Amino acid sequence: MSARETVAVVGAGLAAAHAVEALRASGYDGHLVLYGAEPHHPYERPPLSKGYLLGNDERDAAFPHPAAWYDERDVDLRLTTTVTALDLDRHEVLTGDHRQRFDRLLLCTGAMPRRLAMADRSGAPVAYLRTLEDCERLRDALRPGTRLVIVGAGWIGLEVAAAARAADCTVTVVETLDLPLLRVLGPEVAQVFAALHRAHGVDLRLATGVGGIVRDGELADVHLTDGSTLLADLVLVAVGAAPGTALAEAAGLDVDDGVVVDARLRTSNPDVLAAGDVARAFHPLLGRHLRVEHWDNAIGQGAVAGRNLGGADDEYDRLPYFFTDQYDLGMEYVGAVGPEGYDEVVLRGDVPGRVFTAFWLREGRVLAGMHVNDWDAIDPVRAIVARGAPDVARLRDESVPLTDLTG
Ligand SMILES: Cc1cc2nc3c(=O)[nH]c(=O)nc-3n(C[C@H](O)[C@H](O)[C@H](O)COP(=O)(O)OP(=O)(O)OC[C@H]3O[C@@H](n4cnc5c(N)ncnc54)[C@H](O)[C@@H]3O)c2cc1C
Incomplete structure (x- = not known):
């Protein structure tokens, strides 16, 4: 060259x-x-x-x-x-x-970040999170007693909720779906995140939309579709x-x-x-x-x-992977369920205690897997997802270690 x-x-x-x-x-x-x-x-x-x-x-x-x-x-x-x-x-x-x-x-x-036009038009205190500057402005706003309303219970909304609770803010999360992270995780695992945030004092308003945002002096009135209104020092829009x-x-x-x-x-x-x-x-x-x-x-x-x-001819074939940390919950997820969805979730471990693994299957094929607070599990989870079609009966049987299902 x-x-x-x-x-x-x-x-x-x-x-x-x-x-x-x-x-x-x-x-x-x-x-x-x-x-x-x-x-x-x-x-x-x-x-x-x-x-x-x-x-x-x-x-x-x-x-x-x-x-x-x-x-x-x-x-x-x-x-x-x-x-x-x-x-x-x-x-x-x-x-x-x-x-x-x-x-x-x-x-x-x-x-x-996807914008929420009604929030942008309102003149009320509204934030988005993508850049270092966004983060620093948000961090300055997270003081004890700050009333934070988060629109959207996706990864970023929930992680900010956890950070805001650590800073002793009053946090409400508004989400149109029935559970946080429902589209990614499905109800079986999404309910774990709902319970986690409720246990840490977050007011989760699920199956509820934002109908309007109105400036109220230095504050925001957030009108919800269920007829209630929230008063906020800051509205974080986290809708993807x-x-x-x-x-x-x-x-x-x-x-x-x-x-x-x-x-x-x-x-x-x-x-x-x-x-x-x-x-x-x-x-x-x-x-x-x-x-x-x-x-x-x-x-x-x-x-x-x-x-x-630089002249190579390589394919990118790594399975999708992501992680999150919220309070004392750490999670890693590998794979992708895809547009056709799943027909079975295999849960292993202590789900209420938040130390477990989960696998999403369709027609006996593993599409995705994750662990919550079970850090040694990520390698076998990855191997099982890469393999796709393990012995499902043994996957369901918790007495069989995950490491025995990878080969
Ligand atoms: C708050 C936050 C938390 C996250 N947490 C996680 C997590 O826990 N786990 C996880 O797996 N992922 C997480 N992500 C996602 C992860 O950060 C992104 O996947 C990653 O940043 C993507 O990198 P990128 O280089 O593709 O794009 P970016 O990081 O978005 O970089 C793109 C850059 O291009 C610049 N740009 C755009 N247009 C132009 C232009 N016309 N001219 C010049 N420059 C331009 C932008 O200004 C930007 O700086 C998080 C993302 C955010 C915002």
């Missing part, structure tokens, strides 16, 4: 950091330019709803690499720089009036994230709830790849496209994209 070549990476998040690392490790010594709209080097977001929000971790701990790491790899880092358009015919990245030619391009533009596909769409790339890529993370343009939260990748083991908004996926896809930009 000639030193005159340019690889451009758009979006300086976690996927980009790992792409840069893998690309340089592959021997690529050409120009490598990395654009990031934020003023920071790539950082990890999980601490923003956990350790850093709680005040347990330092800010620096969120950065996988210090600034010098990028200099050592001769990365032409353009922070606080938003890419405004892509000209794929001319192989150019546009930042306002400036144009940068590229040979190959990687899109790692991530995702952004949307992939950052605007550039790709405007450039004419295939976009369908994410930038559509093959298993090698190539978009509909052979010189353009995409990785991380923004990519809807074909998964060779699952046999379908899926977009995964998780830390492990950003790391793994970033690395594969970096290698492929």
Whole structure:
């Protein structure tokens, strides 16, 4: 590869950091330019709803690499720089009036919180959580007695609820579904999270929507669809994230709830790849496209994209994995249930005591598995999910150790 070549990476998040690392490790010594709209080097977001929000971790701990790491790899880092358009015919990245030619391009533009228009219009104190600055503003607001209303009982909403309870806030979570995390976990396991939050004093308003948000001086009146009203010092909107596909769409790339890529993370343009939260990748083991908004996926896809930009031809075939920490509950989950759903959940261990494993099956095939506070279980859980079709009778039989089901 000639030193005159340019690889451009758009979006300086976690996927980009790992792409840069893998690309340089592959021997690529050409120009490598990395654009990031934020003023920071790539950082990890999980601490923003956990350790850093709680005040347990330092800010620096969120950065996988210090600034010098990028200099050592001769990365032409353009922070606080938003890419405004892509000209794929001319192989150019546009930042306002400036144009940068590229040979190959990687899109790692991530995702952004879905907005709630009624909250944005209200003029009431409303927050979202995606960036370090969002986290720091939220952390400042979480004082003893703060009345926090969280709209949405997904991962971020629940993790913030746990952090806010640790800070002695009064926390109400409003969720339209019957249980928190219902779509991901199903009722059998979702009820564990409902019980956990109730045990820690969170007021869960389930099967209830937000009908309106009205500014009330410095406060917010949150009107619920059940006719009740909550008074809040702050409303956190945590209703999911949307992939950052605007550039790709405007450039004419295939976009369908994410930038559509093959298993090698190539978009509909052979010189353009995409990785991380923004990519809807074909998964060779699952046999379908899926977009995964998780830390492990950003790391793994970033690395594969970096290698492929450097001349490799690797597929990304790691099973989806994610984790959460809420109060004293730690959880890891592997696999994906998929659009057809599951027909059986196998639970092993002490579910009310919150030390257990769970497996989601369809027609005798394991689609996904998780453990709660059973840290040694993650390797066998992963192996069982990868194997797909174990002896289900033995999986249901708790006297058979998980490690006996992996082979
Ligand atoms: C609060 C929070 C907690 C989380 N906790 C967990 C967890 O516990 N476990 C887990 O598995 N996952 C968690 N995640 C998800 C995980 O952080 C993401 O999957 C991961 O950050 C995705 O990395 P990425 O590089 O694809 O995108 P991002 O991290 O979103 O990075 C994309 C970057 O691209 C920039 N960008 C976008 N458009 C442009 C443009 N036009 N020009 C220049 N730059 C641009 C953005 O500003 C951003 O900095 C959490 C996410 C959040 C927000």
